[in-house]
Amino acid sequence: MSVFHKRERGEAGSREGRFFRGQSAVEFALALPTFLLMIFLAMDFGRLFFVPENVQQAVLAGARYASTGTHQSGTNAGTGLPYTRLQSIQSYIQQQAAVPIAMGATLSSMQVSSIIGGAGSAGGPQDIEIISITTTVPLMTPLVSSFFPNGKYAFTATATVRNEPFPPGQTK
Numbered sequence: 001m002s003v004f005h006k007r008e009r010g011e012a013g014s015r016e017g018r019f020f021r022g023q024s025a026v027e028f029a030l031a032l033p034t035f036l037l038m039i040f041l042a043m044d045f046g047r048l049f050f051v052p053e054n055v056q057q058a059v060l061a062g063a064r065y066a067s068t069g070t071h072q073s074g075t076n077a078g079t080g081l082p083y084t085r086l087q088s089i090q091s092y093i094q095q096q097a098a099v100p101i102a103m104g105a106t107l108s109s110m111q112v113s114s115i116i117g118g119a120g121s122a123g124g125p126q127d128i129e130i131i132s133i134t135t136t137v138p139l140m141t142p143l144v145s146s147f148f149p150n151g152k153y154a155f156t157a158t159a160t161v162r163n164e165p166f167p168p169g170q171t172k
Contacts, residue, residue: 040141048153051100051137055107056157058096063131063159065092066112066122069166085122086112093133100135109134114163125165132158 071088075081083091090110097107111132114123123129136152138145145151 037141037143041144044139044141044144047103047137047139051103051105051135052155052157054100055097055105055133055135055155056159058093058100059131059133059157059159061096062089062093063129063161065089066129066131067161067163069125069163086120089122089131093131100137103137105135105137107133107135123163124168125163127163128160129163130158130160132156 066085066089069085071085072083072091074083076083076087089112093110094101094107097105101107109132111119112122112129113119114121114127114129116127117123134154134156136154138152139148142151148154
């Protein structure tokens with residue numbers, strides 16, 4: 001039989017085709033978990049860089065908002081009272097960090113303080129204020145999460161700015 005001879009069904013060589021099809025399935029089954037692990041590792045590491053960068057941008061935007069001395073008008077849905085300046089800053093930062101929050105990040109500790117006004121104050125005109133947020137991000141891949149306490153990556157984003165010369169009556 002020549003090399004170019006076409007085999008018909010039922011000839012002796014047809015078993016080899018079945019063997020190679022089974023071999024491909026076994027190779028695929030062995031390679032799939034490794035491939036999926038690499039995909040999830042890449043996704044986890046992408047989140048480890050994406051979420052902190054976005055939270056830092058939200059803190060910077062919140063610091064810029066706070067430095068103008070303005071606050072939201074209307075009433076706070078949680079308390080039923082008019083928004084304070086600190087509640088406005090916290091609400092603004094949470095709005096700016098909507099994407100990381102949707103990805104599972106938790107903004108656990110938000111602190112606003114100023115040099116003259118102290119802790120819990122966004123300060124008055126020309127005061128220096130500091131905004132700090134501690135955030136945790138749960139990890140998806142067990143291999144990566146085993147390197148972090150409780151399977152979560154925790155970080156702190158901070159911004160320090162000088163307030164603009166706004167009217168002192170806006171600091172309530």
